[in-house]
Amino acid sequence: MEANKILSSDLLDLVFEGRNKEYGAYELRRRYNKRITLALIITGSVALLALIGSIIASELKPSDDGKLEIKEVTLQKVEQQEEPKELPPPPPPKPPDPPKIEMKQFTPPKIVKDEEVQEPPPAQEELKEAKIDVVSQEGIKDEGIVAPAVIDDGKGVVEEKKVEDENKIFEKVEIEASFKGGEGAWRKFLERNLNGNTPVDNGAAEGTYTVYIQFVVSKDGSISDIKPLTNHGFGMEQEAMRVIKKAPSWTPAVQNGRSVNAYRKQPITFQVTGE
Incomplete structure (x- = not known):
């Protein structure tokens, strides 16, 4: 390149001086700035269209006046039911008192004067059918009545003590x-x-x-x-x-x-x- 044209020439022309400019690289570099500008314009247009679309969509959406409905929720109180307690069985009824046995008072005889005798002894016939004791008591004849079982204050009937077999x-x-x-x-x-x-x-x-x-x-x-x-x-x-x-x-x-x-x-x- 001539010396008087160097100052007025483009840098790209200086690089490709004496080279094949028809190969394609020269043309790509020459139009590089235009392609960058076109890409920025397209990108900006797409972004602008997206922004405009979002604004239009927000305008078309029905407004709820910015109010948020709040509902009060009340939890139900859960109470655990207690299991019914089993009551102990009632104590057995108290058996009736055994009938009184007829008894005749008989104490060893003591020899005293007739006028000093306060209570004469019972006749022998009376003693045959009555139970002899230190006091007299009216009641039924003693015919081998068995005394009732002993009750242990509501805890249960006390069983009669069993006698073990003598031959065991x-x-x-x-x-x-x-x-x-x-x-x-x-x-x-x-x-x-x-x-x-x-x-x-x-x-x-x-x-x-x-x-x-x-x-x-x-x-x-x-x-x-x-x-x-x-x-x-x-x-x-x-x-x-x-x-x-x-x-x-x-x-x-x-x-x-x-x-x-x-x-x-x-x-x-x-x-x-x-x-």
């Missing part, structure tokens, strides 16, 4: 039956009277055999109802029962302060060893 055999007692002389004397009795060779004589194999014998010590101390609880055989149970039958009387078991019948279990061990 206890398995557990407060004080166990014992051999007279103690356990040591009982052990010596068994050792002296038992035939330890019984299983050997009957062909038992080597080993240790423990038999259990149950018997009853009666309330009078005697022994009865002897029976084996094991079955090892070879005559061991029979030998143990034979010796227990020979035992003298025992001291009986005690329950509730009285002698009772009670079970007793006795283990006896036989040992068979090789020669």
Whole structure:
């Protein structure tokens, strides 16, 4: 480019001096400012149209005068119902008082003068059908009337105390039956009277055999109802029962302060060893 044209030439012409301006880059750069201006105009127009549209829509929307309706909400009070309490049953009615028994006063006779006698004793015929007491009382004849059950102040009828069967055999007692002389004397009795060779004589194999014998010590101390609880055989149970039958009387078991019948279990061990 000539020197006198440099100052008056455009920067773009200086850059593309001597280059192919028909390629397209020259034309794109030349029109760059126009494209930017056109894009800004289009964008502004679209934004202006959107703003105008929103204003028109707000004008066409029905107005509620800016008032907001507020409704008062009241919560219902919830009360928990209490479960009805079960009342205790009424106390049983008080039984009627037992009828009064006819009684005749009779005290040991005292010898005094006739004029000093204040109340003569009842006749013997009257005493036959009346109950004798220290005071006289009118009432019905005593024909074995049973007294009523005792009431425990509304807590219930007190049952009559049942008497245990005198022949009952206890398995557990407060004080166990014992051999007279103690356990040591009982052990010596068994050792002296038992035939330890019984299983050997009957062909038992080597080993240790423990038999259990149950018997009853009666309330009078005697022994009865002897029976084996094991079955090892070879005559061991029979030998143990034979010796227990020979035992003298025992001291009986005690329950509730009285002698009772009670079970007793006795283990006896036989040992068979090789020669």
